[in-house]
Amino acid sequence: MKYIIAIIQPDRLHEVLARLDEKEIYLVTVSSVMGRGRQRGVSEVYRSHKEAGNLLKKVRLDIAVNEDFVKPTIEAIIAGAKTGQTGDGKIFILNLEECVRIRTGETGSVAIG
Numbered sequence: 001m002k003y004i005i006a007i008i009q010p011d012r013l014h015e016v017l018a019r020l021d022e023k024e025i026y027l028v029t030v031s032s033v034m035g036r037g038r039q040r041g042v043s044e045v046y047r048s049h050k051e052a053g054n055l056l057k058k059v060r061l062d063i064a065v066n067e068d069f070v071k072p073t074i075e076a077i078i079a080g081a082k083t084g085q086t087g088d089g090k091i092f093i094l095n096l097e098e099c100v101r102i103r104t105g106e107t108g109s110v111a112i113g
């Protein structure tokens with residue numbers, strides 16, 4: 001199991017969700033976050049409103065998946081988020097130890113999807 005965290009431009013969220021849907025990846029947590037990358041928020045101002053501390057508004061996606069879905073998830077995020085401009089975002093892939101569905105007590109791969 002992997003835990004995939006993606007930081008994307010807010011204006012790409014709709015497209016990323018559509019690409020995930022196409023691959024039947026429906027379970028996702030979406031958060032509004034602020035961040036800065038290599039340009040430290042300086043050269044991206046034209047794309048989004050800049051906050052104090054050179055932080056730019058971003059969207060974070062958290063997706064826990066079984067191994068079979070790791071590649072499709074990453075491909076869908078890239079397909080939806082990539083413009084080729086700086087600030088397109090980043091994907092972090094973490095090993096996931098455990099997952100528990102609270103309602104049923106199921107754990108592991110069964111509990112993820």
Ligand SMILES: Nc1ncnc2c1ncn2[C@@H]1O[C@H](COP(=O)(O)OP(=O)(O)OP(=O)(O)O)[C@@H](O)[C@H]1O
Pocket residue numbers: 007034035036037038039056058085086087088089090
């Ligand atoms: N190493 C990192 N650690 C934590 N968050 C990061 C890191 N790199 C990027 N981020 C987050 O991802 C967002 C988008 O990063 P961004 O796409 O600008 O990365 P970059 O490395 O600057 O690449 P590019 O040169 O394409 O802009 C940042 O605003 C920040 O929220």
Ligand SMILES: [Mg+2]
Pocket residue numbers: 036037038039040086087088
């Ligand atoms: Mg950047």
